[in-house]
Amino acid sequence: MSFEDELAEALRRTGEGFTSDPGALAEAGGARGRRLVARRRAVVAGGSALALVLIATAGAYSGGLFGGSDAEGAVHVAAPPPTPPGNGRQTGTGAVTADQMIGKMKALLPGGRIGAPKARGTEDELGPRVGVVYDDGKGPAAIFLSLQRVDPFGSGARAQTECEDKNLHGYDACRTEQLPDGSRLLLHQGYEYPDRREDTKVWRAVLVTVRGFLVDASEWNAAADKGAPVSRTDPPLSIEQLKGLVTSDTWHAALNDLPEAEPEPAPLPESIALRDRKAVDALEQLMTQLGITVPIVSRGGQDSYGYVVLDDGKGKSLVQINVQPAASPSGFSGNSAFTTQSDGTKVREVTGPGEKNKGVTQWKVDTLRDDGLRVLVTAFNTADQNGPATRSAPALTMKQLRQIALAPEWKLATPAG
Secondary structure, rough: OOOHHHHHHHHHOOOOOOOOOOHHHHHHHHHHHHHHHHHHHHHHOOOOOOOOEEEOOOOOOOOOOOOOOOOOOOOOOOOOOOOOOOOOOOOOOOOOOOHHHHHHHHHHHOOOEEEEEEEEEOOOOOOEEEEEEEOOOOOOOEEEEEEEEEEOOHHHHHHHOOOOOOOOOOOOOOEEOOOOOOOOEEEEEOOOOOOOOOOOOEEEEEEEEOOOOEEEEEOOOOOOOOOEEEOOOOOOOOOHHHHHHHHHHHHHHHHHHHOOOOOOOOOOOOOOEEEEOOHHHHHHHHHOOOOOOOOOOEEEEEOOEEEEEEEEOOOOEEEEEEEOOOOOOOOOOOOOOOOOOOOOOOEHHHHHHHOOOOOOOOEEEEEEEEOEEEEEEEEOOOOOOOOOOOOOOOOOOOOOOHHHOOOOOOEOOOOOO
């Protein structure tokens, strides 16, 4: 996987803000929430309008019903919350056993045949989970549910309850709800593979409560998340039934048996995000400053990853930007073809076929500065890397991409001390 794909895959999972209920959520957070906010704000200071500071990102989601690794190219809605501080264990006293987890799942599912149950109880240090193959007479389908305690104010909780960028990862429907008690709920209807190489659908519901309860359920239209043929058109539970599965208080006994998650630490100066703005905002501002007037028809991204789709009347063109401090020098060593600017900045230019679909062309300018800041700008002759080409070449020239990547506005801010 290329550098920009690795970075985009990680950064796209980071949440873009958590709008809390002014009543229940503020009450539940109390002084702890205010302390966290103060700590987070303390590291954000200095720099220009485009200056960079740093924020922790969520880890990658490991697929499979019980922690198996994803096949290459598989994608899920969001990463799970990072391991809580302290001993990193989710172990409870064992008040709810694996058999009881299976019993709870069976009791909540509508009438049908249930087979291949597999579960972990609260005593398991990997956390309680349950999976079954459910058949309502229309075909077998895998259903999986896991429980965890998280910091409800942390980046992991936000990441779990934010929809993916549909321009980058197609799905049929996604929405986030805020429940009357202040809990956040994600409802997602998508696909196991973003390139649709198989017709496997995955529908998911994720609940994060103000107490830090996280209930995550997924269902497929096949007897397994991967490696099983599609058995039905859609997963068996409607999205409202899936919502009912995760919001049921049936799971509270197991969740109460788990230790409360410690608050996530304040962001360290070595992590990344754009101060006061997202990368897409900075990209759009830079394009204006450089006199690039190609109309922007859509835009998006998260934190230090951003994109715009341009259309000059000759077809749509996707332009992406990734910004990373303390970056790996991969691509700038050995026999790699790159040039070095007078200030020490390394520049690598690449033109060639895209990596995701035949007929797609990508042009990229990859830069690495002496302080470790890496800025990568990539343009395509399509609005969607997974789709067909929509024009003969990208809308921006290599010279314009180079101007964006080498703009002096990209620099690390110095935290106030």
